[in-house]
Structures are given as C-alpha cells and as structure tokens.
Amino acid sequence: MVALARKTLVYEWRRFLPAMLAVGFAGLLQLLQIALVLGIFGSTSLYITGSSADVWVGYPGTQSVSLGRTIDADVESRLLMDPAVRQVEPYLWIDGDWRGPRETGGVSVFVSGIDPAADGLMFSKILSPELRRRLAEPDAIVIDRSAQDQLGIDIGQTATINGQQVRVVGISRGLRALGGVNVLCSLDTARRLDNDPTDTGPTYLVAKLRDAAQAETVAMRLRGDTAFGPYTAWSAGDFANLSVRYWLFDTGAGAGVLFLAGIVFLVGAVITSQTLIAAVNGSVREYATLNALGVGVCALRKVVLEQAFWVGALGLLGASALGVVLMLLARSQDVPVVLNVPAALACIVLVLGLAAVSGLAAMRSLRRADPATLLR
Amino acid sequence: MHSASAIEPLHTPALRADNVSKAFVSGHQRTQVLDGFSLNIDAAELTLISGPSGCGKSTLLAILSGLQKIDSGRVWALGSELGQLDLRALERFRLQHTGFVFQGFNLFPALSAFEQVELPLNHMGLSRDEARRRARLSLEEVGLAHRMRLRPSELSGGEKQRVAIARALAKQPELLFADEPTSALDAANGQIIIDILHRIAHTHGTTVLCVSHDPRLVVHADRVLAMEDGRILSDRRTHAAVIDSKENPA
Numbered sequence: 001m002v003a004l005a006r007k008t009l010v011y012e013w014r015r016f017l018p019a020m021l022a023v024g025f026a027g028l029l030q031l032l033q034i035a036l037v038l039g040i041f042g043s044t045s046l047y048i049t050g051s052s053a054d055v056w057v058g059y060p061g062t063q064s065v066s067l068g069r070t071i072d073a074d075v076e077s078r079l080l081m082d083p084a085v086r087q088v089e090p091y092l093w094i095d096g097d098w099r100g101p102r103e104t105g106g107v108s109v110f111v112s113g114i115d116p117a118a119d120g121l122m123f124s125k126i127l128s129p130e131l132r133r134r135l136a137e138p139d140a141i142v143i144d145r146s147a148q149d150q151l152g153i154d155i156g157q158t159a160t161i162n163g164q165q166v167r168v169v170g171i172s173r174g175l176r177a178l179g180g181v182n183v184l185c186s187l188d189t190a191r192r193l194d195n196d197p198t199d200t201g202p203t204y205l206v207a208k209l210r211d212a213a214q215a216e217t218v219a220m221r222l223r224g225d226t227a228f229g230p231y232t233a234w235s236a237g238d239f240a241n242l243s244v245r246y247w248l249f250d251t252g253a254g255a256g257v258l259f260l261a262g263i264v265f266l267v268g269a270v271i272t273s274q275t276l277i278a279a280v281n282g283s284v285r286e287y288a289t290l291n292a293l294g295v296g297v298c299a300l301r302k303v304v305l306e307q308a309f310w311v312g313a314l315g316l317l318g319a320s321a322l323g324v325v326l327m328l329l330a331r332s333q334d335v336p337v338v339l340n341v342p343a344a345l346a347c348i349v350l351v352l353g354l355a356a357v358s359g360l361a362a363m364r365s366l367r368r369a370d371p372a373t374l375l376r
Numbered sequence: 377m378h379s380a381s382a383i384e385p386l387h388t389p390a391l392r393a394d395n396v397s398k399a400f401v402s403g404h405q406r407t408q409v410l411d412g413f414s415l416n417i418d419a420a421e422l423t424l425i426s427g428p429s430g431c432g433k434s435t436l437l438a439i440l441s442g443l444q445k446i447d448s449g450r451v452w453a454l455g456s457e458l459g460q461l462d463l464r465a466l467e468r469f470r471l472q473h474t475g476f477v478f479q480g481f482n483l484f485p486a487l488s489a490f491e492q493v494e495l496p497l498n499h500m501g502l503s504r505d506e507a508r509r510r511a512r513l514s515l516e517e518v519g520l521a522h523r524m525r526l527r528p529s530e531l532s533g534g535e536k537q538r539v540a541i542a543r544a545l546a547k548q549p550e551l552l553f554a555d556e557p558t559s560a561l562d563a564a565n566g567q568i569i570i571d572i573l574h575r576i577a578h579t580h581g582t583t584v585l586c587v588s589h590d591p592r593l594v595v596h597a598d599r600v601l602a603m604e605d606g607r608i609l610s611d612r613r614t615h616a617a618v619i620d621s622k623e624n625p626a
C-alpha cells in the first residue's frame with residue numbers, strides 16, 4: 001500500500017508545520033497548566049499523602065481535610081475491633097491565630113495535633129524521627145521552612161497560638177500549605193491550644209491496616225456502622241482525591257482550568273483544521289483524479305484522517321519533549337509541578353481529540369474533490 | 377491483457393447514450409448542453425471527439441464515464457446502465473473498468489512515478505506483488521522504466537502525462553477516457569502521447585474515448601466525431617479496416 005498520507009506529510013512538511021505547532025503548543029499549555037494546578041492544589045492533601053495511614057475516619061460529609069469536625073473518641077474502639085486494623089491513632093485539626101515574636105500581625109495557622117510516637121502514622125513520610133521525638137516535649141511545635149518568614153520566628157523562640165504559648169523545636173520541609181501555615185505539635189499540645197469547648201473528640205482517626213490493599217473494603221465496612229455517632233470512613237487515596245477535588249472544583253480553580261482547556265482546544269483546533277483544509281485543497285485535483293479512477297471517497301477520507309492523526313502524534317511528541325524539559329526546570333526552581341497518569345492521559349486525549357476534530361473538519365472539504373470538475 | 381487480434385469490433389457498443397439531455401444552471405441562467413443526444417462508441421477503437429470549447433464535448437465525456445448525472449435519457453457503459461448505479465456502485469464500476477487521463481496531470485507531488493501508478497491498484501484488491509508488477513509494466517510501456525523513482529517535480533510535462541497514462545493503463549481498464557491529453561504539451565511530447573493512446577486501443581483492445589481539439593490526433597483516431605453546440609456535425613472513420621457498424625447520431 002502506498003502510504004500517501006505519510007509521504008505527503010514528510011514531503012510537504014512545511015505545509016503541515018503550523019498544524020503540528022498548534023497541536024504541540026496546545027498540548028504543552030495544557031500539560032503545564034494541569035501540572036501547576038496539581039502541584040499547587042496537591043498540597044491540600046499532604047496531610048494524607050505525607051502520612052502512612054490506610055484508612056481515614058472523620059465526620060460525615062467532610063469535603064476536604066481542612067474542613068473536618070470532631071467525632072466521638074470512642075469510634076477508636078470500633079476501629080480496633082475490626083480484624084483488618086493494626087493500629088489507630090487520633091489526629092486533631094485546629095485552626096489557630098498566631099502571634100509571633102516579630103511584628104507579623106495575625107497569621108492564620110493550621111495546627112495538626114499528632115501522635116509523636118516513633119511509629120506514629122501522621123506525617124511519617126515528612127517528619128524525621130528526631131523532629132518527631134522533639135514534638136513530644138510540652139508546647140513544642142514544628143513549622144515548615146517556607147513559613148519561617150511568614151511567622152517571623154526561628155528555632156528555640158516562642159510565640160502564641162490562640163493565646164497559648166508554644167515553642168519552635170524544629171523546622172521541616174514539605175509542609176507548605178495553601179491559604180495558611182501548617183504547624184505540627186503533639187496531641188497533648190494541640191488539645192491545650194484548642195479553645196473551642198465543644199471540641200471533645202479527635203477531628204480524625206487514622207488507621208493502619210494489616211494489608212494496605214484492603215483500604216477500600218475496610219473503609220466501606222466501617223462506614224456502615226453508626227453505633228458510635230456520626231462518622232464515616234475513606235481510604236487514604238479516596239480522601240486525598242476528595243480534598244484535591246474540593247479545592248479544584250469548589251474554589252473555581254478547576255473551572256478556570258477547564259475554561260482555559262476549552263480555549264486552548266478551540267484555538268488549536270481552528271489553526272489545525274485550517275492547515276489541514278488548506279492541505280486538502282492543495283491536493284483536491286489529485287484526490288478527484290483518484291476518485292475518478294474509482295478510489296472511494298471513504299478511502300480518501302481515511303487519508304485525511306490519517307494525516308490529522310500524524311499531525312496530532314508529532315505535535316504530542318514535541319509537546320512531551322518540551323514539557324519534560326520545562327517540568328524539570330520548574331522543579332529545579334521549587335515551582336510546585338506534579339503530573340500524574342490521569343492528567344497526562346487527559347492531555348493526550350485533548351491533543352488527539354483536537355487533531356481528530358480538525359481532521360473531520362478537513363474531511364468536509366474533500367467534497368470539492370468532484371472528478372466531474374476535472375472535465376471543465 | 378487482451379491481445380489485439382482477439383478483439384473483433386463488437387456489435388454491442390462499449391458506450392451508448394440514448395436521448396440524453398443535460399443542462400447546467402448557474403443563478404437564473406440555464407444552459408442546455410446536450411438535448412436528446414444519442415451516440416454509440418465501439419469497443420477497441422480510439423474515438424476522438426473534437427470541437428470548439430463549450431460545444432459540450434467534455435460534458436459528454438463526463439456523462440459517458442459516469443462522472444456526471446444526466447437530466448434525462450439513458451447511458452450504458454459495457455452493458456451497465458449508469459443511471460441505475462448509486463454513488464458507491466459507480467465508484468466500483470470506475471475502479472474495475474475505467475481509466476482517466478486529464479489535461480492537468482494531477483499527480484501527487486510527494487509520490488514517485490511508480491507510487492502514482494501503484495496507488496489506485498492498491499484499492500483494486502490486488503496483491504502487493506501484482507500491483508507492483510503491473511505498475512512496472514505500465515511504466516515500461518509508456519517508456520518511463522528509467523524514470524520510475526522520480527517525483528513529478530523531477531519530470532517533464534510529457535513524462536508527467538505518460539505517468540498519468542500509465543496510472544490509468546495499469547488498471548487494465550476496458551474504457552479509457554482522455555480529456556485534452558496533449559493540450560499542455562509541446563509537439564514532440566504530444567505525438568508520444570497520441571501514439572501511446574493509439575497503441576492502447578489497438579494492442580489492449582481498450583475503448584479509448586478522447587476529447588481534444590488537437591488536429592494531430594485526428595490522423596491517429598479510428599473515428600472522429602466533430603461536435604458543435606451539443607450536436608454531432610460529422611462522424612468520420614479514418615481507419616480503413618473498421619468500416620462496419622456505423623450508426624447515425626442524432
């Protein structure tokens with residue numbers, strides 16, 4: 001079979017270049033946009049992804065980690081009754097008002113009260129054993145390196161949260177929060193900082209299972225029980241997604257992403273389809289001749305679609321190469337960029353969809369390839 | 377391929393138009409190109425239709441080859457009534473039975489001469505080897521054996537037209553339609569094309585219908601139809617061997 005589509009693409013590459021660039025840039029824009037958004041909003045689930053708990057238990061209807069309400073502390077015994085559960089620990093989330101030693105005004109902080117034991121689950125992937133040990137001291141807190149300026153404090157200094165004195169015993173990395181500053185302390189310290197008398201139990205109970213793969217099943221099983229008052233359970237993965245999705249879609253950021261994706265798609269499709277249409281028009285007499293010789297319109301359409309596919313594939317290749325370089329550059333500059341498989345797939349689908357729509361548009365101009373017009 | 381001596385002039389014509397009318401409408405202007413037109417074209421002959429531009433000869437070619445629908449009347453090609461075939465069936469008919477040579481050569485810039493010829497054969501359900509064998513034979517027949525790997529930009533006008541003829545010929549069609557095949561060529565190249573068309577009709581038994589106002593073609597045609605204003609003015613046979621089965625056009 002003579003590869004008409006590919007040979008034309010190679011021979012007349014200049015003609016197809018604008019389409020490939022349009023597709024490539026559309027893909028690249030989309031890729032970087034998604035990576036940035038995931039990077040920035042991914043920090044809203046770091047409490048989950050930075051910990052080694054498999055199942056999270058919290059108040060029903062909780063939309064994001066930062067929006068929890070207290071549950072009954074007795075739920076802990078319910079969790080421990082489940083044979084799949086190996087370890088349970090409470091997690092306290094308290095919104096605090098920070099007053100530092102320097103003039104910083106009020107800073108809103110998210111206090112995380114965790115079990116500082118060496119085998120504690122919360123923030124086990126972020127906190128070093130040494131920092132964890134130091135948290136066990138009364139009134140000790142750990143803050144993120146990036147928040148030091150914001151809080152106006154250094155190691156060993158004291159400040160107040162909700163009017164209670166705290167002391168910075170360590171600086172950590174990877175605790176950057178969105179819309180506030182994360183402060184880590186022990187459960188005991190956290191309870192002292194909590195000035196809401198109605199808060200009695202923990203905000204969450206997190207559990208480690210014997211078999212992490214069972215998280216979904218166990219979460220489902222725990223959810224069915226209401227004996228200990230209102231609570232619900234999620235697998236860690238689900239809860240992390242829930243939190244990110246809340247920020248993505250309920251804050252309008254997601255809508256912004258989708259809106260921009262729409263615009264990128266539209267502009268890309270217009271340029272690509274116009275280029276492909278011009279290419280078809282440039283060869284319309286040849287196509288008409290083939291049709292006169294009996295080559296069906298369907299076969300000719302396939303040629304156009306194949307060209308669109310190759311334009312999409314080559315554009316994608318360029319976008320991927322450039323995207324990797326730019327992502328590495330961003331990482332080296334501490335710009336939060338994250339790309340996961342679904343996001344990458346979404347980009348691929350968008351780019352190939354764009355090429356397909358353009359190909360379909362170009363296919364329409366094949367109607368002008370009427371062999372009777374060659375005889376006038 | 378058919379051998380020359382095996383083909384006797386058939387009693388059933390290869391192409392037949394019966395009482396055909398065709399008009400073109402552009403805006404409020406209606407132009408009647410053919411009106412109650414009838415014609416028989418015999419098999420294995422080179423028939424030339426000549427006439428001034430606008431006389432309807434290209435329209436006639438388009439109608440007889442199934443590229444254009446008619447307003448009324450009937451058209452038969454190789455015994456099939458073209459008006460009864462839908463778009464797909466017409467494409468299939470053309471794929472199996474017809475070849476075309478146009479005034480413009482209409483070659484894909486990206487393909488070599490060999491690929492131009494091979495491409496339509498790919499769609500005929502031939503094996504790859506058979507398609508390539510036929511493509512090579514056709515190009516050899518038009519004298520381009522040594523130029524097969526060249527692209528159109530590397531070929532002269534005459535060579536391009538020979539590629540276009542090879543493309544049509546490789547299909548081994550019973551019907552070959554040529555529209556002003558020599559008008560874009562100089563004298564020498566025009567002569568080569570004429571010789572090839574003549575040879576195709578006589579050695580392959582192909583019915584060649586050629587529309588042209590090139591006087592050089594007249595000498596080589598078996599039959600010359602002069603056309604004006606949608607009517608046949610004269611119908612001459614120049615080839616002494618074929619004198620029977622003369623029909624009276626409308």
